[in-house]
Amino acid sequence: MSLVGKVVIVTGASSGIGAATAEAFAKAGAKVVLIGRNEANLKTTEAACKAANSKAELLLITADVTVDAERIINTTIDRFGQLDVLVNNAGIFEGGNILDIDVDQFDRLMNTNMRSIFLLTKLAAPHLIKTKGNIVNVSSASGLRANHAMSTYCCSKAAVDQFTRCIALDLASQNVRVNSVNPGIIVTDIFRYSGPSPAELDEFYKRLKKMHPLGRVGEPKEVALAIVFLASDSTSFITGANLPIDGGRHVVSSLIVD
Known part of the structure; x- marks a missing residue:
């Protein structure tokens, strides 16, 4: 996959898709910078990366992407001297x-899910130009279609998709690629944080299996492997793409599959 020795930043690496992505990059031989707000959870991800590759070079930065973008980039460059891949995964629901x-919810989601990506991309771009690196943004299937009672989340992810396409054009002449992945329902902590009981969460996942033609919800590793694929030299002629990883949800006309 040509990722040995590459320096990769993964935001939201303390759990879910971010943790699985950090582990996948470590296994591929990359030097991985793990970003998250929860230091204890970051250390759990660190242990998983070490288990995948005992020689992996890792850097843990406890940070909030909404306010610490400059520190994240500067600390990475100070440690490794370069940046090859930026994975903008941190997000809230x-x-x-x-x-x-209320408008506060709109501001929270746009600030975390979109504004932080703008800031990190802006600060990382000069370093990525030097290495002819690339960016992978983690969007959502909800960025591709409307959902009831999810307007702020859907809009934030639709913004990520359009930003991906626009920045792919801005940086194409510099040989920097920019793509996004659009996961469907993935079993992560993002829904648990919204307050359901364990029983309610189990019922939620069972019900949402019907939304995906493959008849199940996804696992973080399935998204992580796609991110690593897009970041690798194997996809050197792909930029500006929004890749659904949703069990076929994006191709059905209704939310429920019989």
Whole structure:
């Protein structure tokens, strides 16, 4: 996969897709910078990366992507001297009908899910130009289609997709590729944080299996492997792409598959 020795930043690496992605890059021989707000969880990811590759070079940065973008990039360059791949994975989820939500929710989701990606991309771009590196943004299937009572989340992810396409054009002449992945329902902590009980969460996943033609929800590793694939030299002629990893959800006309 031509990732040995490459320096990769993975935001939101403390759990879920981010943790699985960091582990996959470490296994591929990359030098991985793990970004997250929860130091204890980052150390768990660090242990998983070491288990995948005992020789992996890792850097843990406890940080909030909404306020620490400059520190993240500067600390990475100070340690490794270069940057080859930026994975913008950190994100949050909140739902609610437009009649019930407030502007604070909109601001929170756009600040974390989109503005932080703008800041990290802006600061990382000069370093990626030097290495002819690339960016992979983690969007969502919800960026590709509308969902009831999820307007702020859907809009934030649709913005990520359009940003991906625009920045792919901005950086193409510099040989920097920019792509995104659009996961469907993946078993991660993002839904648990929104407050359901374990029983409610199990029922949620069972119900949402019907939304995916393959008849199941996804696992973080399945998204992680696609991210590593897009970041590798194997996809050197792919840029500006939004890749659904959703069990076929994006191709059905209804939310429920019989």
